[in-house]
Amino acid sequence: MAQSARQRGGRPATLGRIHSMNGASTVVRSIWRERVSYLFLLPILVLYGVFSLWPIVQTFYLSFYDAKIVRLGPFVGLKNYLAINNSAFLQAFGNTVIFTVLSIALILVIAIPLAVLVNSPGLRFKTVFKVAYFLPVVTSFVAAGYIWKWMYEPTYGVVNRFLALFGIHGPNWLSTLKLALLSVVIVNVWKWVGYFIVILLANLQLIDPALYEVASIDGAGTLQQFFHITLPLLTGAIGLCVLLGVINFFSAFALVFVMTRGGPGGRTELLATYLYKEAFGTGQLRIGYSSAASVVLFALLIAFTFISNRAFRAEV
């Protein structure tokens, strides 16, 4: 369907090419005709240019200097980039990858079945369920971090109190080396899963109910319908979820900052908290070095978006 729309979209373009053979004046004329449009575009261009594009360009520029916050310092070429190859950065990078992949996987495993169930025909209290799942999404990361930090508290926290009811001595969730990252991932999943349920639900509602009727007449069971109708038709939406997950989780900051500050022993250090520490956290103000690390982060995000966009489009 998207294919045919693009083909239809192709026609005015060829017409435009024929027009432009008359000379550049048509282009100038159409630009002049749209002069008010450009006036309307000006505010957003200025805003995004100054507060999004410019900081990115500046980060890129600073990454080649031995910059401190007040002065630029000497040009050092690729030195900052070569310095990135150290164990602290690589640990933060590895943690970020685990954090992102694990969060996305858990969210999809929880969100897809819940969205399908909420979408079941004739279900009552649909809105109540949706609202309940969405509550964490509209909660600030700082509040979410503190709620869970205290819920995880080893002696008085409700998680271990609950486990104690069954005679289980709960661990110290946030300071046990092997558990800390997983504990943070659980909070991240709780915080985001509702958002993905709503996105999946919106796409589920686009599926023609007749498909299920035909399938059930043909004798397909609920599970078969899920795997042969629902899941294939959700591919695009799942792709969008993965993309949104990567963009948001790869740059996650506040949750970890509030709950663990990257500890214990750097086990929950993420790229964004690492950048913050190097730039502002230690008083060393290694702006140039952190900028280089930021550039690596941008590059990864942009590359991933392009790759997934390609895969996504091939799918449609």
Next chain:
Amino acid sequence: MRHKLTLSTVLSKTAVYGILTIAALLMAFPFYWMVITTLKPANEVYTMGIGLIPSRLSLDMYRMLLSRPQMPVGRFFINSVVISLGSTVITVITAVLAAYPLSRRKVPGGRLVYLLIIATMMVPGDVVMIGIVLLCNALKMINTYQGMILPLAVNAVIFLVIHNYTLQLPKEIDEAALVDGANMWQVLRHIIIPLSLPAIFSAALLSFLCSWQSFTIPYLLAQSTKMYPLSVAALLPESTLFATMQETLSLATILTLPTLIVFVLTQRWVFGGITMGAVKG
């Protein structure tokens, strides 16, 4: 066949409601626990037992918190409101102005502008924190409202919500008005904006909920306590030695409740906005 009340359909219906209800309770439980912890009498916070139902409810913690001069909670609240509303107004106005020509007119270079706006979604504000701090420093906007508002006003999702909506309005309506001699500004004001009000309202809500939560940018740019929004002020109890579970969670509650209330009252439009931004995506 589907309407026949067999044992298996009753069982499967019960299972569906059961699963959905358990999931809903799990999602909502942390909020219950947060609020109930702040309302317990102080001596019941650190007792053994799971403590989900206190012997009585007390507002002592809130009274204490609000009476402390080094913790101007009212001021934090106002800061949060100013920052969230300020960035919402700017985001929505710039998005409406840009969405109209980009979705309804053939503007040379328009596609490029559209892609540039969307591209900013790839690089979220938190990742550019160094650049934003240096920029605001150069513009003398550290520790000011505008310094916190303007970076937060960059939110391409809001633009997408409005753009996707104006894109599907029938082309004839504004074309007819233009033929009748109306100018673009009149078309925007009297046709596009009134028809897009549901999308604009949804977008404004999303933007408000989003900026209210924002932490990184205000944390880096607000230097004095009196400029802190609630999301940053929630860290204050931890920075002092007398941080208690109750105190921290009371501030977290004050930070959380406004968005929860706004969301519950307007959920239809919030969900509508997410759908508009995501389905066409």
